[in-house]
Amino acid sequence: MNQPAAATSVTSDLLSRLQAMLGERVSAGHSLREQHGRGESWHAPQLPDLVCFPHSSDEVAAVVRVCAETGTAVIPFGSGTSLEAQVQALRGGVCIDLSQMNEVIEVNAEDMDCRVQAGVTRRQLNQYLRDTGLFFPIDPGADASLGGMTATRASGTNAVRYGTMRENVLGLTVVTASGDIIRTGTRARKSAAGYDLTRLFVGSEGTLGVITEVHLRLYGLTEAISAAIVNFPDIRSAAEATIQTIQMAIPVARIELLDSTYMRAINAYSKTDYPERDTLFLEFHGTQAGVAEQVAMFAEIARDFGGGDFQWADQESERQQLWRARHDAYYAGLAVKPGSRGYVTDVCVPISRLADCIAETQQDIAESNLFAPIVGHVGDGNFHSTVFVDPDDDDMMARVLEYDRRLVRRALDMGGTCTGEHGIGMGKLKHMRAEHGDGAVAVMQGIKQALDPQDIMNPGKVVDC
Numbered sequence: 001m002n003q004p005a006a007a008t009s010v011t012s013d014l015l016s017r018l019q020a021m022l023g024e025r026v027s028a029g030h031s032l033r034e035q036h037g038r039g040e041s042w043h044a045p046q047l048p049d050l051v052c053f054p055h056s057s058d059e060v061a062a063v064v065r066v067c068a069e070t071g072t073a074v075i076p077f078g079s080g081t082s083l084e085a086q087v088q089a090l091r092g093g094v095c096i097d098l099s100q101m102n103e104v105i106e107v108n109a110e111d112m113d114c115r116v117q118a119g120v121t122r123r124q125l126n127q128y129l130r131d132t133g134l135f136f137p138i139d140p141g142a143d144a145s146l147g148g149m150t151a152t153r154a155s156g157t158n159a160v161r162y163g164t165m166r167e168n169v170l171g172l173t174v175v176t177a178s179g180d181i182i183r184t185g186t187r188a189r190k191s192a193a194g195y196d197l198t199r200l201f202v203g204s205e206g207t208l209g210v211i212t213e214v215h216l217r218l219y220g221l222t223e224a225i226s227a228a229i230v231n232f233p234d235i236r237s238a239a240e241a242t243i244q245t246i247q248m249a250i251p252v253a254r255i256e257l258l259d260s261t262y263m264r265a266i267n268a269y270s271k272t273d274y275p276e277r278d279t280l281f282l283e284f285h286g287t288q289a290g291v292a293e294q295v296a297m298f299a300e301i302a303r304d305f306g307g308g309d310f311q312w313a314d315q316e317s318e319r320q321q322l323w324r325a326r327h328d329a330y331y332a333g334l335a336v337k338p339g340s341r342g343y344v345t346d347v348c349v350p351i352s353r354l355a356d357c358i359a360e361t362q363q364d365i366a367e368s369n370l371f372a373p374i375v376g377h378v379g380d381g382n383f384h385s386t387v388f389v390d391p392d393d394d395d396m397m398a399r400v401l402e403y404d405r406r407l408v409r410r411a412l413d414m415g416g417t418c419t420g421e422h423g424i425g426m427g428k429l430k431h432m433r434a435e436h437g438d439g440a441v442a443v444m445q446g447i448k449q450a451l452d453p454q455d456i457m458n459p460g461k462v463v464d465c
Contacts, residue, residue: 011028011049011050011092013070014049014050014066014067014070014072014094015028015050017066018050018052018063018066018094021059021062021063021066022052022053022054022059022063025052025053025054025055025100026050026051026052026053027050027051027052028049028050028051029051030047032051033047033048033049033050033051033095034047035080036048036051036075036077036080036087036089036095036097037087037088037089037095038080038085038087038088039080039081039082039083039084039085039086039087039088040080040081040082040083040142040342041082041083041084041085041341041342041343041344041427042341042342042343042389042391043085043088043426043427044391045088046088046089046090047089047092048073048075048089048092048093048094048095049072049089049092049093049094050093050094050095051077051094051095051097052094052095052096052097053097053099053100054096054098054100054101055100055101056101056212057173057175057181057212057213058181060096060098060101060175060210060212061175061179061180061181062179063094063096064096064175064176064177064178064179064210065178065179067093067094067456068177068178068179068454068456071454071456072093072094072456073089073090073091073092073093073094073456073457073458073459074093074094074096074177074206074210074456074457074458075087075088075089075093075094075095075096075206075458076095076096076098076147076148076151076206076210076211076458077095077096077097077098077099078098078099078118078119078144078145078147078148078149078151079099079121079142079143079144079145079148081140081142081143081144081148082148082152082422082423082425083342083344083346083422083423083425083427084419084422084423084424084425084426084427084428085425085426085427085461086151086152086205086206086423086425086426086458086461088425088426090426090459090460090461091459091460093456096210098117098118098119098145098147098210098212099119099145100119101117101118101119101120101147101212102117102119102120102121102124103116103117103120104116104117104120104124104125104128105117105213107128107129107132107134107218108187109132109133109134111187112134112217112218112219112220113170113187113215113216113217113218114129114136114215114216114218115213115214115215115216116146116213116214116216117147117212117213118145118146118147118148118150118211118212118213118214119145119147120145120146120147121143121144121145121146122136122138122139122140122143122144122146122149123143125146125216129218133220133221134218134219134220134221135218135219135221136168136216136218136219137158137161137162137168137219138154138155138156138158138159138162138163138164138165138168139156139157139158140154140155140156140421141156141157141327141330142327146214146216147211147212147214149165150165150169150172150201150202150211150214151201151202151203151204151205151206151211151423152165152203152205152421152422152423153165153166153202153203153421153423154421155377155380155382155420155421156377156421157254157256157283157323157326157377158253158254159377159379159380159382159421160246160252160253160254160255160377160379160380161251161252161253161254161285161379162219162253164421165202165203166199166202166203167217168216168217169185169198169202169214169215169216169217170185170186170187170189170198170215170216170217171183171184171185171186171187171198171214171215172184172185172197172198172201172202172211172213172214172215173211173212173213173214174201174208174209174210174211174212175209175210175212176208176209176451177208177209177451177452177453177454177456177457181212182197182209184197184198184201185197185198185215187215200447203423204462205423205424205425205458205461205462206457206458206461207448207452207457207458207459207461207462207463208447208448208451208452208457209451209452209457210457222285222286222287223286223287223288224284224285224286224287224288224290224291225253225283225284225285225291225314225316225319226283226284226291226295226312226313226314227254227281227282227283227284227312227313227314227318227319227322227323228281228282228283228295228310228311228312228313229274229279229280229281229282229310229311229322230279230280230282230302230307230308230309230310230311231263231274231275231277231278231279231280231307231308232277232278232279232280232302232305232306232307232308233277233278233306234278235257235259235260235278235358235359235362235374236355236358236359237278237305237306237307238257238278238279238280238305238378239257239354239355239358239359239378240305240355241280241301241302241304241305241307242255242257242280242351242354242378242379243351243352243354243355244301244304244305245298245301245379246351246379247351248297248301250294250297250298250301251285251286251294252282252283252284252294252298252379253283253284253285254281254282254283254379255280255281255282255377255378255379256280256281256282256326256375256376256377256378256379257278257279257280257281257358257374257375257376257378257383258278258279258281258326258329258373258374258375259278259279259362259373259374259375260276260277260278260279261371261373261374262329262332262333262373262374262375263275263276263277263278263279264276265329265332265333265335265336265373266325266326266328266329266332268332268335268336269328269331269332269335270324270325270328270332272325274311274325275308277308280302280307280378281322281323281326282298283319283323284298326375329373329375330342330344330386333371333373333386333388334388336371336388337371337388339390340388340389340390341388341389341390341391342386342387342388342389343386343387343388343389343400343404344384344386344422345384345385345386345387345404345407345408346382346383346384346419346420346421346422347382347383347407347408347410347411347416347417347418347419347420348380348381348382348383348411348416348417348419348420348421349381349411349414349415349416349417350381350414350415350416351380351381353381353414353415353416354378354381354383356414357383357410357411357414357416358374358376358378358383360410361374361383361385361407361410362374364403364406364407364410365385365403368399368403370387370399370400370403371387371388372385372386372387372388372403373385373386377420377421380420381416381420382420382421383420385407387400387403387404408431408434408435409434412434412435417435418431418432418434418435419431423462424461424462425461425462426460426461429460429461429462429463429464432462432463432464441463441464444462444463445463445464445465448462448463448465449465
């Protein structure tokens with residue numbers, strides 16, 4: 001639902017107070033509020049009353065203190081690429097857009113770490129690092145802000161080798177619901193000092209505080225990188241090849257699955273000519289000898305499961321083209337169904353159950369008569385089935401919601417989770433109790449109440465209060 005233009009006396013007072021601090025970097029303009037009332041998902045926009053653009057942690061703290069005094073909701077906003085309605089302003093309030101907090105504060109090349117403001121994007125950071133011999137590997141596809149990636153505990157194509165944001169955030173600067181600034185973690189690679197507050201805020205989706213700075217682990221660029229695609233006779237064969245690759249501890253950097261439906265869409269959208277079969281996209285990192293060994297081992301596995309010929313991309317420009325096609329899969333799907341929105345699922349299961357879960361899901365899609373191609377970061381058991389829908393078609397939405405319920409139930413029954421990387425927001429809130437149980441949800445509610453007693457921090461997300 002779209003809220004009317006902000007006009008209440010409370011909003012007018014807030015606007016005046018925030019303008020006294022930030023000047024023209026605060027706005028109640030409708031178009032700006034509309035831009036900040038939605039992410040990339042199918043959920044209807046829900047607009048904040050005001051949008052502000054701070055430049056420092058101190059300015060964020062000042063804004064939050066005013067909101068705390070007036071009981072006004074606070075919605076952090078990064079680059080707007082969230083997929084579970086994390087940025088929708090369910091109760092109106094103040095959207096804090098962190099995109100102008102885009103400074104790389106420090107790089108410690110010897111220790112392979114850095115500290116950035118929350119608005120720095122992953123591409124911006126890697127461009128900054130280009131002459132250091134270091135890079136930051138977490139790649140969710142979109143050029144998301146690092147603060148947003150931290151808040152949603154993002155993952156991506158490199159997770160099978162380098163982990164997720166959980167493993168790569170060393171510390172944080174956070175503005176709490178009272179407007180205080182706290183710092184978590186240290187530059188040491190491990191610590192046993194007290195509660196792990198860093199991990200508490202990683203994945204909290206703005207419901208416990210506003211992340212304003214992130215201290216990140218970096219990695220050295222490898223001597224050799226080689227990428228390839230290989231197709232399989234069916235999706236189960238591709239998944240089984242992935243399972244055996246992981247079980248044999250072959251250190252692939254990326255291993256992505258796209259079904260034949262997505263490959264057809266990608267060819268049409270990206271003007272490529274890949275075989276339109278169930279396909280794995282792979283990348284190998286290491287020394288020249290190490291990469292050659294990894295390639296030989298995987299090629300043997302692929303042959304055992306009916307894999308076809310490899311298409312290699314060794315030059316950087318070729319690799320970029322290959323991975324751009326993979327990252328454009330979502331937009332390729334939208335192009336097949338003009339005017340549609342993507343209802344994105346992202347379950348994750350133990351690697352041993354991956355083939356079963358994907359094959360059963362593919363059968364469910366066929367029986368449900370939905371356009372729901374499958375793509376996955378299958379090296380860590382995570383896959384997405386994106387249903388391209390008309391949100392105004394009530395019958396279709398009812399079928400999609402029932403399909404999503406079955407998919408999540410299937411993943412949970414296999415020991416998995418309702419979301420491997422996109423987070424809960426309000427879109428997956430309905431699955432929390434099925435996954436965690438009433439007792440664990442009650443503990444989460446207690447943490448939320450302790451840190452945000454007024455429930456002003458991104459209310460209505462992650463846990464029902």
